[in-house]
Amino acid sequence: MVADAPxxxxxxxxxxxxxxxxxxxxxxxxxxxxxxxxxxxxVERRSGSIVVSLSPTYTGCPATAAIQLAVACALIDAGxxxxxxxxxxxxxxxxxxxxxxxxAKLKAYGIAPxxxxxPAMLFADEQVACPHCGxxxxxxxxxxxxTPCKAQWRCDQCREPFDYFKCHR
Amino acid sequence: MPRxxxxxxxxxxxxALADDALVLGHRLSEWSGRGPSLExxxxxxxxxxxxxxxxxxxxxYAGELDGNGRDEDDLAYFRNADGYRNLLxxxxxxxxxxxxxxxxxxxxAFLHPYFAALCRSTDARLAAIAAKAVKEMAYHLRHSSEWLxxxxxxxxxxxxxxxxxxxxxxxxTGEMFEPTTAEQRVVAAGIAPDRTQxxxxxxxxxxxxxxxATLQRPAQRGMQSGGRHGRHTEGLDRMLAEMQVLARQxxxxxx
Numbered sequence: 001m002v003a004d005a006p007x008x009x010x011x012x013x014x015x016x017x018x019x020x021x022x023x024x025x026x027x028x029x030x031x032x033x034x035x036x037x038x039x040x041x042x043v044e045r046r047s048g049s050i051v052v053s054l055s056p057t058y059t060g061c062p063a064t065a066a067i068q069l070a071v072a073c074a075l076i077d078a079g080x081x082x083x084x085x086x087x088x089x090x091x092x093x094x095x096x097x098x099x100x101x102x103x104a105k106l107k108a109y110g111i112a113p114x115x116x117x118x119p120a121m122l123f124a125d126e127q128v129a130c131p132h133c134g135x136x137x138x139x140x141x142x143x144x145x146x147t148p149c150k151a152q153w154r155c156d157q158c159r160e161p162f163d164y165f166k167c168h169r
Numbered sequence: 170m171p172r173x174x175x176x177x178x179x180x181x182x183x184x185a186l187a188d189d190a191l192v193l194g195h196r197l198s199e200w201s202g203r204g205p206s207l208e209x210x211x212x213x214x215x216x217x218x219x220x221x222x223x224x225x226x227x228x229x230y231a232g233e234l235d236g237n238g239r240d241e242d243d244l245a246y247f248r249n250a251d252g253y254r255n256l257l258x259x260x261x262x263x264x265x266x267x268x269x270x271x272x273x274x275x276x277x278a279f280l281h282p283y284f285a286a287l288c289r290s291t292d293a294r295l296a297a298i299a300a301k302a303v304k305e306m307a308y309h310l311r312h313s314s315e316w317l318x319x320x321x322x323x324x325x326x327x328x329x330x331x332x333x334x335x336x337x338x339x340x341x342t343g344e345m346f347e348p349t350t351a352e353q354r355v356v357a358a359g360i361a362p363d364r365t366q367x368x369x370x371x372x373x374x375x376x377x378x379x380x381x382a383t384l385q386r387p388a389q390r391g392m393q394s395g396g397r398h399g400r401h402t403e404g405l406d407r408m409l410a411e412m413q414v415l416a417r418q419x420x421x422x423x424x
Contacts (some may be wrong), residue, residue: 002394005195028343056301058218058219058222058300058301058305059219059222059223059225059226059298059302060194060219060221060222060223060225060303061221061222062218062219088294089226089294089298089300090296090297090298090300091300092297092300092301092304093301093303095326128384140206141208142209142212143212143311143312144208144211144212144215144312145211146211148215148218148219152208168304169304169359
């Protein structure tokens with residue numbers, strides 16, 4: 001789901017809050033902002049105050065709390081008083097929520113972007129292209145990596161190891 | 170027409186799901202820094218993190234249903250073992266790597282289809298949590314299946330250990346399919362899936378992976394239960410003592 005960018009809003013403060021939240025970077029993958037990552041769901045005014053709705057990625061991801069704090073700070077920096085953040089679980093975040101711009105940034109950063117389509121079958125591996133040389137001759141080292149969202153892969157062509165942002169749907 | 174359900178029943182049901190997730194998540198975290206390889210150390214910590222994350226969502230909801238102002242930390246840190254409602258299989262001490270893998274497999278093979286069914290709950294909050302958790306359990310099932318096949322179909326030593334772990338754990342699998350009377354009311358209200366119905370998909374998965382791993386299903390025998398009623402093994406006391414000590418010595422501490 002794409003966040004509701006308040007293009008049409010006449011509420012200047014909502015627009016400024018959205019811009020401030022949208023500019024916050026993911027603490028673990030600091031080339032992605034919250035719109036790229038697809039976690040900024042909505043910015044709206046509720047009984048007077050601004051509410052920023054965020055969607056967690058993995059349930060246990062410690063970055064979720066860091067992101068909430070960073071958004072709260074960004075709102076204060078933007079001079080927006082009395083704003084708050086809230087987590088929304090539904091609809092559940094999937095890697096399909098990562099934007100095309102986000103995918104391009106991941107690749108440029110050396111992380112293979114997630115595939116689109118059906119999730120991995122029990123024993124079937126996904127086809128992942130090396131973010132360095134583009135080869136499809138790659139193999140999985142481990143389906144778990146330095147953060148919940150990544151797996152460790154290696155390129156059999158250029159021999160470089162790389163992170164793969166796991167397809168999560 | 171779905172029946173109206175008492176908050177107390179829904180609280181009990183949600184609390185049990187939270188306890189299952191926290192206790193197994195903590196057991197997995199005990200492998201951090203001790204995994205058999207760096208990749209596996211990271212993998213087990215990741216699996217534990219998923220479960221602790223799921224536990225937090227369930228506890229927060231349980232606290233709201235309880236209505237006594239208890240939050241996730243109150244529920245996790247300020248109940249003794251006899252107040253915990255988790256299944257016995259998740260609390261057993263980690264043992265060796267084979268036991269950890271076999272447990273993860275037997276449990277994930279249950280929880281993955283169970284959460285898939287919970288996604289269709291008429292309770293929007295539980296359905297939303299399940300929709301997130303089911304995707305994570307798919308990784309748990311896949312990872313533990315791959316390792317179980319490697320252990321069972323590996324060396325004589327790894328095969329022996331897998332057989333021993335399977336034999337020990339098998340007697341704790343029955344409890345996964347036993348709803349409490351409170352849970353039966355939650356099932357009747359259309360909120361919870363009927364866990365007895367999960368036995369069939371569970372058996373299919375277990376049989377397929379055991380065959381691949383050259384392992385036999387242990388003979389049918391008496392099953393252990395009691396976790397849902399607060400009757401636990403001694404190991405849970407020790408685990409909680411370690412997990413809760415900081416929160417209890419410094420209640421309300423912030424850093």
